[in-house]
Amino acid sequence: MSILFVLIPLSLALMGVAVWALFWAIDSGQFDDLDAAGRSVTEDDDAESPRQAP
């Protein structure tokens, strides 16, 4: 059972990575608008010009 003394810290490190990745994703706006990415396929904005704020 001594292996637990290695595996559990390893799982804690993995959890740390997961938390870091989740926080990064939230901060970079991945969850701000879940519909926009799906809708963007149907939008007709292939032009180079920058999009205006609505």
Next chain:
Amino acid sequence: MTATAAQRTTPFWTDESSGRTRAVFAAEGIRCAACSRSIENAVRALPGIERVDVNVATARVCVDWRAAETDLSRILSAVSAAGFKPVPLAGEASVEAFRRERRAALKRIGLAGLGMMQVMMYVFGVYFARPDAMDPAIASYLRNVGMLITTPVLLYSGAPFLLGALQNIRQRTLGMDVPVALALCLAYGASVFNTVRGEGQTYFDSVTMFIFFLSAGRYVEMVVRQRSLSISEAVSRSLPAFATRVKVDGSTERIPVAGILRGDRLSIPKGGVIPVDAALAEGSARVDESLVTGESTPVRRGAGESLLGGGLNVGGPIKVIARHDVTGSTLATIVSLLERAQSARPSIARAADRTANLFIAGILILASGVAFVWAMYDPSRAFPAALAVLVVTCPCALSLATPVAVAAASTRLAKLGLLVTRADALERLARIDTVLLDKTGTLTAGGLSILSTTLLGDVAKKEVLAVAAALERASSHPIAAAFESHADAAVVARDVSELEGRGMEGCVDEQIWRLGRFAFVAELFSPRVAASHGDGLYLGNARGLVALFELGEDIRPEALRAIEALRELGIEPVIASGDRAESVERTAAALGIALARARLDPTQKIELMREFQGQGRRTLALGDGVNDGPVLAAADVSCAMGQGSAIAQAAADLLLLNDNLDVIPRAVATARRMLVVIRQNMRWALVYNFAAVPLAAFDLVPPWLAAIGMSASSLVVVLNARRLANPRATA
């Protein structure tokens, strides 16, 4: 966002005559009824405060105060000092605040969720190993790892509950957070104690799970609240986002409308919307102000005259000078009416809040009683039983039952184009059985159509109509629209001129034609003729009269369907109009309405309404005009058409923005379903609590199950209310 930054952009306005000012703003961090009371108490402590209203479901605060005695900055700092962040409602700042609140909540849920899974994995072994199977060193190791994970979860994800409870205690009020924080601290404290001691039960799994479920429940509530807040943003969207400012040197720049200052010189193109109330700088302009005034005929304004924000420039390009910034503009008033509704709490919700507070006090007493009784019989079960009682009871479900249902129903109606401007309007709307309809502008669209054409000369009907259409083509008067469909490309009028209040004149096929009042047309062929003819519209040329047109108002295309739908709901439609009897009868007959009264002035309309109320009927009044204001105010529930006058809108409980009558029966149906949902929610909250508390008190509910039960019962209430916002559920 600091108090001072919020102060710069929070919309507030002063009623000059009474010296009273009102401000509406959002407050971040409002979670329950106790929070709203801490804000109310903090603001009321200032001098000159007349009214403070805090709506928990939408996190809005509305304050009325006497301007001479205090100012906005002191109110905002009082709110900050109570532990809430005041946030302005208008524009980008509130969107940014929403985003920040949402991101922070997601992070807390994420950490709690990951922590919960890990802790559960570790304690699984401790729970289910045979008593002698696990090495005490390993068991102690697993407990310590559980504590290592639970501590950041409690301090980071659980922070809102702990801080909330701290605030409540400091304000000497009992909020939802008090029993929650107490349960968290007790469970965590006992677990740490047992971990250090190396024996006894630990509850790290229950703590992380409780935090996770609570955070998830709060997140759903927050999303619902933010959605209903965005309704009034939609109204402000009738204004353009950008305006063109003319600088001193004559060059122009594009600026956001929110950046317009009083005195700015703005250039408005043809077809552009005037962003704020303004004065015309030079020349003359033709503007369609129907969005604000309800007057559909474009009006002409000269230099220096005022133009309403929201008006459409239908003439050539103009230059105007801004008289207000955006928050002081007329259209902003409509938005503020909505804010009034969203910042006031309906009366059922107030009652539920009071119940919830008694309930919390009851829980705390009950939990200590349970611990005391168990301590006498079986001390080892006293702690888990008291913990379960604290966790399992859910006052949130009780106090959320009404606000979430009202918010969801309002969101649904806003999508249909009906805005709720008073908090308890939906409750009253659900109970109506009579609809009092105005005719002009309500049942009829305000447009005109040709009822009959009488030929007076030897010209064929088709040709007569084509000539009239050609003459009217250049006009923007409502009469012109009636002829539009009869236009013939082959018939063209030259040298057309419009003579104000008289008619049109133009040259078709080398001949001068006139279309208008009898006297005006008669001038062409016989200047001596007496003006003893009827009200119709005449067409004539130098040889004499050619045709007489009778024009009438168009009944809205959806009116018949809407009236039938109202009857199916058991609501009797009644026409009460100030118009001529024959015109009212024609409309009533076309719609199959039995009860129609004509030639009523506002006082008589109110008398009619009182008569109905005397019979025990509850009436919805639907109107649009300035003279409908008092009638709307006297009705049980009132609805103003959105194109109607500002006065009618100010008096109305509901605002129909798109003038689609079909929405009215659907709104009544939604309001009725809302009452059903509120009753379901209340019943559920009561049944859940009465069933769960005894079970927990007898130690039949382990703490982790209690955590699921309490969070699920709040979620059931919120999700049940969300059904109202679902368009598929409405017929």
